[in-house]
Amino acid sequence: MYAPEVLTSYGLLVSVRPLGVHDELLESPEVAAFAQQFGADAGRIDPEVRDRFAQATGDHAAAVVDMVWISDVSPRIRETLDALFGSSSEWPGRRRYPVGDTQVAIRGFTDSVAQLESLDADQTDAGQAALALTDGMFRTPTAIPGSTVEAVHELLTPAQAVEVVLDAASSSAEGIAAALR
Numbered sequence: 354m355y356a357p358e359v360l361t362s363y364g365l366l367v368s369v370r371p372l373g374v375h376d377e378l379l380e381s382p383e384v385a386a387f388a389q390q391f392g393a394d395a396g397r398i399d400p401e402v403r404d405r406f407a408q409a410t411g412d413h414a415a416a417v418v419d420m421v422w423i424s425d426v427s428p429r430i431r432e433t434l435d436a437l438f439g440s441s442s443e444w445p446g447r448r449r450y451p452v453g454d455t456q457v458a459i460r461g462f463t464d465s466v467a468q469l470e471s472l473d474a475d476q477t478d479a480g481q482a483a484l485a486l487t488d489g490m491f492r493t494p495t496a497i498p499g500s501t502v503e504a505v506h507e508l509l510t511p512a513q514a515v516e517v518v519l520d521a522a523s524s525s526a527e528g529i530a531a532a533l534r
Contacts (some may be wrong), residue, residue: 354468362462362464367460368449369458371413371416374416376474378417380495383405395422395432395529415456426526431444433490436494436497436502437486437502437511437518444517469516472516482509485505486499486521491521
């Protein structure tokens with residue numbers, strides 16, 4: 354309701370999978386170890402974990418990292434927005450369709466988020482609530498503190514709260530490149 358164009362791009366984002374990459378690879382121990390460290394801090398992946406990931410994924414490494422990011426960020430978005438507005442069973446994207454370039458879906462999502470304009474960066478208390486929400490989204494998305502949710506509801510409009518969540522998710526896409534360095 355507050356960002357319908359982003360919902361469309363999110364639906365595409367969570368519905369793609371790299372052409373030629375099968376579940377066996379995405380669920381391999383090397384990818385799982387990489388994904389675990391990616392979720393904690395994409396810029397600080399252990400070199401040995403990165404090397405094993407690169408060997409396991411070969412020419413598909415970039416596309417698999419895209420999938421790791423999508424698999425990491427999409428539940429964070431859902432959990433955070435559900436914490437703010439109540440649980441929704443209407444989240445898009447249960448089936449994945451093979452695409453030649455997963456970056457197209459990622460860029461579509463980040464570009465649509467960049468078009469949102471409801472935030473006012475000059476509001477100090479609202480900015481603190483936004484930072485607390487972003488922190489909760491990445492530290493404990495399934496247990497965002499009630500005080501954070503209350504502050505967001507008090508200091509931000511629903512459209513602004515949605516934009517905070519989507520901006521944080523979009524910004525985290527920068528971790529894709531950091532993870533592969």
